[in-house]
Amino acid sequence: MTAVCDAPLDPIVYLNRELVPLSEARVPVLDRGFIFGDGIYEVAPLYAHAGGRTPFRFAHHLARLARSLEKIGIVNPFDAAGWRALIERVVAANEADGGLRVDQNAIAYVQVTRGVAKRGHAFPAGIQPTVFVMVSPLNLPGAAQRAQGVRCVSAEDRRWLNCDIKSVSLLGNVLMAQYAAENDAFETIQFRDGLLTEGSSSNVWVVKDGALFAPPRSQKILEGIRYGLIEELTQECGIRFEAREIAEAELRAADEILVSSATKELLPVTQLDGRPVGHDGKPGAVFAALYAAYQRAKAKEALEAQQGVNSEFRERIIA
Numbered sequence: 001m002t003a004v005c006d007a008p009l010d011p012i013v014y015l016n017r018e019l020v021p022l023s024e025a026r027v028p029v030l031d032r033g034f035i036f037g038d039g040i041y042e043v044a045p046l047y048a049h050a051g052g053r054t055p056f057r058f059a060h061h062l063a064r065l066a067r068s069l070e071k072i073g074i075v076n077p078f079d080a081a082g083w084r085a086l087i088e089r090v091v092a093a094n095e096a097d098g099g100l101r102v103d104q105n106a107i108a109y110v111q112v113t114r115g116v117a118k119r120g121h122a123f124p125a126g127i128q129p130t131v132f133v134m135v136s137p138l139n140l141p142g143a144a145q146r147a148q149g150v151r152c153v154s155a156e157d158r159r160w161l162n163c164d165i166k167s168v169s170l171l172g173n174v175l176m177a178q179y180a181a182e183n184d185a186f187e188t189i190q191f192r193d194g195l196l197t198e199g200s201s202s203n204v205w206v207v208k209d210g211a212l213f214a215p216p217r218s219q220k221i222l223e224g225i226r227y228g229l230i231e232e233l234t235q236e237c238g239i240r241f242e243a244r245e246i247a248e249a250e251l252r253a254a255d256e257i258l259v260s261s262a263t264k265e266l267l268p269v270t271q272l273d274g275r276p277v278g279h280d281g282k283p284g285a286v287f288a289a290l291y292a293a294y295q296r297a298k299a300k301e302a303l304e305a306q307q308g309v310n311s312e313f314r315e316r317i318i319a
């Protein structure tokens with residue numbers, strides 16, 4: 001699922017203490033991100049609204065970034081305020097440069113690798129992490145795509161068993177995204193040992209008899225920031241939610257299937273492996289209720305930012 005459209009050709013990015021045009025940003029070939037995929041990343045939406053631009057569920061994104069770093073033994077180069085300030089700098093630079101309009105939704109991409117060292121698998125001592133931040137315009141799926149839903153294919157999950165780390169080692173996910181692309185599908189939904197895991201870059205949700213189900217949080221999936229959000233939204237909407245293992249047959253017999261990610265928010269899956277989902281292959285009532293609740297959650301965070309509830313954040317990001 002590629003997310004970023006209408007991106008300026010040469011945005012200003014942050015790389016190791018410097019703001020530079022993307023075309024001039026360079027990392028040495030011995031960077032362990034290049035040589036080993038030894039690094040992590042984070043992708044967080046920044047929504048534009050009347051009062052400016054507000055990052056959505058940002059504290060959760062920063063907490064997951066900190067968790068990913070900790071799990072692979074890289075010292076977090078910034079605290080939460082430092083990350084916020086850094087992203088604000090990149091946003092401001094791109095607004096000043098004309099690459100990002102104030103009324104555009106944006107996506108912040110953050111990557112930290114272990115750094116540059118002579119090639120050798122184990123962690124080298126005394127190196128500085130490589131830090132990269134890029135902010136791009138975000139084009140969310142439109143009303144037509146939501147009304148129509150998306151087609152998905154399925155495949156066996158052959159990735160490693162540390163999928164809870166948001167690692168840049170994404171070859172397994174890349175192959176699954178390519179499988180979807182080759183089959184004219186939006187996403188590949190994966191099964192491990194006959195149980196649902198997730199998409200190549202999204203979490204997957206199943207609706208049966210009005211209740212919502214998702215695979216439990218574990219090392220077999222990346223816990224999306226939307227995972228906790230949607231769990232909260234089910235309470236607001238009075239929808240029963242259960243996190244439990246979901247057999248392949250249950251997915252195929254679902255009334256509705258949904259996918260979620262930072263760049264797609266929430267989308268209905270209306271076809272799986274060429275067959276309609278549910279009785280009519282149309283987006284269902286649970287999708288409609290949760291999508292509306294998602295938009296209300298965005299509006300609430302925007303309003304809070306305008307009213308200064310997250311004032312530290314607002315000043316830094318929107319000033």
Ligand code: PDD
Pocket residue numbers: 043173198199200201202203221222223224225226227260261262263
């Ligand atoms: N991917 N699972 C995987 C494997 C993902 O790559 C993603 C997101 C998710 C959903 O997480 P969240 O709700 O926090 O976006 C689940 C991002 C968008 C990406 O790689 O670009």
